[in-house]
Amino acid sequence: MDPRYSAQEHLLCDLCQKAALQSHCELCQINLCKACVGEHLSDSSKRHNVVPYRHRTSTPNYPKCPNHTQKHCELYCEKCDIPVCSNCLSSGKHKGHDLLDALQKLSSKTKDLENDLEELEEKIYPKYKEMTLGHSFYIFRDVPFERSFKLFLFLFCHHPMDILAEKIRKPKDKITLALDLNSEKVNLEKHYKKLTTAVTKQGEDWHRDINIIVNKQKSEIDEMKSEHLAALNKQEKEIKQITSDVKQSIVDLKKILDSNDVSLTSAYKPRNAQFRRLPPRANTSLPSFHPHQINRAMLHQMFGSLSALSITTEEQGYKMEEPKAISTPKVKPILDEPELITTIDTMYDKLCSVTCLNDGEIWTFGNDEFLKLYNLHGKILKSIQTKSGNRPWDIAVTRSGDLVYIDQDTRTVNIVKNEQIQEVIRLQGWIPYYVCSTSSDDLLVTMTSTDYKKSKVVRYSGSTRKQTIQFDSEGTPLYLSCSYITENRNLDICVADYGASAVVVVNQAGTLRFRYTATPSTTKGSFIPYGITTDSQSQILTADCHNNCIHILDQNGQLLRYINNCDLQDPMGLCVDTRDNLFVTEFNSGKVKKIKYM
Template sequence: MHPRRSIQQVLLCDLCETVPLQSHCEVCNINLCKACVGEHLSGSFERHNVMPYLQRKSTPNYPKCPEHAEKPCELHCENCDIHVCIKCVSSGKHEGHKLSEFPEKLSVKTQSLQKDLEELETRIYPRYEEMTYDVQTERADIETYYGKLKTAAEEEGELLEREINAIVKQRKSEIQEMKNKHLFTLYKNADEITQIITELRQIISDLKSILKSNDVSLISNYKSRNSEFRTLPPEIRVTLPSSTPQKINTDQLREMFGCLSPLSINTEHGGTVKLAEAVSSPLVKPLLDEPRLAAIIDTGYSGLYSVSCLSEDQVWTCGNNNTMKLLNLQSKLLTSIQTKSGDTPRDIAVTRDGDLVYTDYDSVRLVKNKKIRTVITLQDWVPHYVCSSASDDILVTMVSVYLKQSKVVRYSGSKEKQNIQFDDQGRPLYSSGYSYKFISENRNLDICVADWSARTVVVVNQSGKLRFRYTGHPSNTEQSFTPVGITTDSQSHILTADSENQRIHILDQDGQFLRYIHCDLRRPFGLCVDIRDSLFVAECDTAKVRKILYLSAQC
């Protein structure tokens, strides 16, 4: 590094580059030591303005005029769109043209640069960092996924091998059985012939004895049996079995083995990072003066805790047992899922893909196609309430095992991306202890937590910085504010269930109270809204879900 550029070195004179600087010439925009000041002032007839370095102003470094090298361009000709100096103007070449001073032009340009810098730092660069993190996460997931494919191929191969081995074993058994039968037949035939040979030998011996004896009675009593033996015993004709191996049909074998779907790689448009002021506003939906009850769903629980919308007419629910139920507006049970651990789920949420997420004793689990997969397992923390974010991350409120700390953690798949626990002064954002802390992400990406124990709704921005706390409306004098369930809508309204006061508070995105929803609610607990901003309220005591219309565009 150049010695004059290092922050560890003393700043040196721009002329001699050996002595520490003391002065600054505003006109020439150079730094000077004491000795070089005199040389600078005496070496030219130009006007100079030398001052102590610490008293220097933030003087723009004007470009030199291409036609009058000794003069800086302090003006800009709008007609010619070029920088000009005083001599250019006095020459008459730009007579009648619109001239603007450089400071004015510079100020506008500086503001534009400042906006570019702010956008790059706060929006564009973080998005690229997030994309890099997503790619790294996807690489890890790919390793796992392709590993599973290889394992599945090995298992399929082992299955086929077992089937082939079984077929070979059966074939060998059949061959042995045929061989035994064949040998038995041959042995039996040989025994019969051996018996006849024995008998023939005896007859031959007897005949020889008779002929030698010349005994008349023996000769006269002899009866020939030759005709009996002239007919030979039957010959055994056996057609030997043969094995005709079939030619292996590779295509059929591959078909038996199953097939891989083709790898499809599509490059999609990466989207655009929008400016804050350029974000399009949603359709404005004014609040109704009187919210309207649209439907009541009977869940069948004895105590109902959470509700999450799958669609406009289907909701997931969980209550005081280990079964999560998918119901329609007519209270018909469509699907039910039991928790993997057998424990009661603490909370449920539906992801952007329509899968169900729920929190268990020490885990966050995902239900996809009725199969339960553990996504997150914790050791020193206990997960409580959960929501799915606009970026398809999972936000989880949790408490330490000793109930002394609480926090919010953002996960992308199984990877922790963000930890929200303290404010800028290092103070806890959320109350400690085992209490309800429902969570929701607003349309402006704020993270909203209903902290029941603290009697407060805590709202932080996307970076985890505290935006505001809401502790209830001043008119709330009968009973303390008791926030439990919380949700948000397309208007960035924040809705929270005030269970002990039997009502819903509606706030704007900055925490300003707008209105109550009553609708004869009985201990409202869990909340959610569907894509049309219909509000679903889970009543704890009645175990019913109420669908409420509270925005004018819904009717």
């Protein structure tokens, strides 16, 4: 087919699909050949306006009404979020609703679509393409300049990527190039081969009586290698999948914009906010082998050990700019009557914290030394005993799905990885109380001094202390007796201060934003907050144990509503899942209640 005429050959009659089109009915939005015009005009049940195809106007493609097949939807009901026809209005179903001309709605939605398309094409998609080029390597000072420069030119020509280094000015300059994940996999093979060689040599020195130890450590290397490789493959697969989704979104948006179809436009749901959040990057600490001098009296201890493979994730070193707001995002309304979805009976007589592993599984604990994972039917999926045998004090789940718990008796914060418990933080002079995992995978820990006179919040990255929040700008203590803690979507840090009968909220830098204290007129008894959590709307929910209710605040501390039905008794721990369903532990009944409130 001659490409000069391919477009014309595809313009066929919509009725017969055989002959070339010549005319267009502007009222029915249909293209017709000369032979089919008469057949189309013979339908006297509709009005027609047939014009030559090249003289057609850009009449919008109004959708047919699903309830009144002879009508087109030329209006749009804002409250019902659907196109409507004149008969729909006559029925009275949309009485009092805000109505827009469909063209007006199409115009506003089209602008949103165009902005989403622009961001996907010019910002998000290029950033994901850049990410697929991955990590870095170095040409060090001891490499001759001429050889370094040739290698630089070769790689730059074969890898269209950004140069992450200073200009090459001297033979000793360091050059850093962004390489893809495949390069790291190649280096991975070399590193693990060196490990295997080192272990094998050590094994030969010890002869056949230690072959069992050699084989054991080779097996450990293979397992770590597989785990390492799997982590890289997983990251590469995730980035490629999201990149594919971005490309598909671009195609879908272009299709909607080209169609001029109100139905497609109104049904569009943007995913740009999801794509702006770049996936975490694997941060690997390669294991190494440390041989020891042979001491046959201590074979197992002296042979040598492999350091553990450490694969963590970290946020990218850059952030994508949020686009300027062009329309008010749709807000989820709070239900007038929250609905009790399900009740999980843990059989504990004292039940404390709760945290979601996912939308179908929750971690909780009671008055013994076990941490238990339940599904929504009340079945115990896992039961993990604390390392010390003490009762845990609080729990949280990290972004990677690992469980974190507080042990007050040992003054430690511990993490459970693959059902193995590791101590992360050990305090001196302070007692840890409650913990939460942040969006950046840090840990926020509330703690009190051993004399119970001071309280503070400390941010940790792993075991490294990054931030301490204790005083306001005038040097006055922010907290009296900290309890539960959470991070809001706007990165505010929200603490239930039961000693001060207040919810204390500071921003990411630790500056006080507000205190919420319920007035006596709004509560039957004294307000003492315990559990606290936040949802997708940055609303703050706190458990009022003495008044058997949940206070819902907006992100600025204004009371929006109470949850005081659902037969709540002694609410304590709170968490929400990804769909904004609320989970509440009842301290004395040992039950967890799932509540729909939005």
